[in-house]
Amino acid sequence: MRGVLCDDCDKWRRIPATLADQIDEKNCKWTCKDNNDKDFADCSIPQEKSNAEINEELEISDGSCEDDARGAFLKSNPNQSTASQQSS
Ligand SMILES: [Zn+2]
Numbered sequence: 495m496r497g498v499l500c501d502d503c504d505k506w507r508r509i510p511a512t513l514a515d516q517i518d519e520k521n522c523k524w525t526c527k528d529n530n531d532k533d534f535a536d537c538s539i540p541q542e543k544s545n546a547e548i549n550e551e552l553e554i555s556d557g558s559c560e561d562d563a564r565g566a567f568l569k570s571n572p573n574q575s576t577a578s579q580q581s582s
Contacts, residue, residue: 495508495509495510495511496508496509496510496511496513496514496515496552497509497514497548497551497552498513498514498517498524499524500524500525500526500537501523501524501525502525502526502537503525503526503537505526505537505540505541506541506542506543506545506548507526507529507531507534507541507542508531508534508542508548509529509530509531510530513530525537526539
């Protein structure tokens with residue numbers, strides 16, 4: 495797993511490393527709504543862990559034993575403007 499910072503709310507979300515690599519490569523925006531983990535796929539959802547905890551985890555989890563290959567969920571078009579749902 496890797497960490498990625500939401501461009502909207504500046505929260506850290508944990509995402510699969512493969513996905514993080516793609517974001518790095520494209521240098522594209524990433525927001526909570528792009529999260530495949532629906533439990534954390536909205537800016538209104540609190541960050542899973544504190545920044546300190548995440549830093550710690552990212553430092554030691556590089557090359558971890560957790561080999562949960564869910565496959566790469568490639569997004570063909572990250573440029574859709576999301577003007578749907580949500581206004582409370
Ligand atoms: Zn967010």
